[in-house]
Amino acid sequence: MFTLADTPVKFVGLLVLFLFTAIWSGVELGRRQTGRQRLSNLLHLAMSLVMLAMVAQPTWHALLRTIGMPALLGFFGIAAAWFVFLAVDAARLGRRRSALHFVGHAAMFGAMAW
Numbered sequence: 001m002f003t004l005a006d007t008p009v010k011f012v013g014l015l016v017l018f019l020f021t022a023i024w025s026g027v028e029l030g031r032r033q034t035g036r037q038r039l040s041n042l043l044h045l046a047m048s049l050v051m052l053a054m055v056a057q058p059t060w061h062a063l064l065r066t067i068g069m070p071a072l073l074g075f076f077g078i079a080a081a082w083f084v085f086l087a088v089d090a091a092r093l094g095r096r097r098s099a100l101h102f103v104g105h106a107a108m109f110g111a112m113a114w
Contacts, residue, residue: 014055020097022048028082036086040105043079076113080106 002011025045029038050072053059064072087102 003057011055015087018048018052018055022052024048039082040086043082043109046075047079047109050112061112073113074110080109080113 002014004011013082017056022045024043025048028041029045045107050063053063083106087099087106090096090102
């Protein structure tokens with residue numbers, strides 16, 4: 001956790017970064033898309049909001065009291081599995097670049113669960 005007083009540049013920088021990714025995911029959700037894309041964008045929005053909450057200790061502790069660590073771990077584990085599924089499906093269809101793309105997303109969601 002970071003504090004505005006101890007690490008102001010890092011604190012504000014992370015807030016701006018994660019707020020941007022949350023807004024980006026929200027904008028993506030407003031576009032026309034398939035069910036797979038919508039679910040993937042919803043998962044990204046949730047991850048962005050959790051990362052945003054992680055920056056400041058009070059919001060992180062409030063999130064943990066509300067949702068709980070086991071639920072967050074389960075959520076991010078299932079989300080990682082979703083992207084593994086997409087990677088395997090893309091590889092099965094011969095879309096190597098798409099498969100690698102989804103592997104990267106699975107790794108990010110796996111890191112959140114770790």
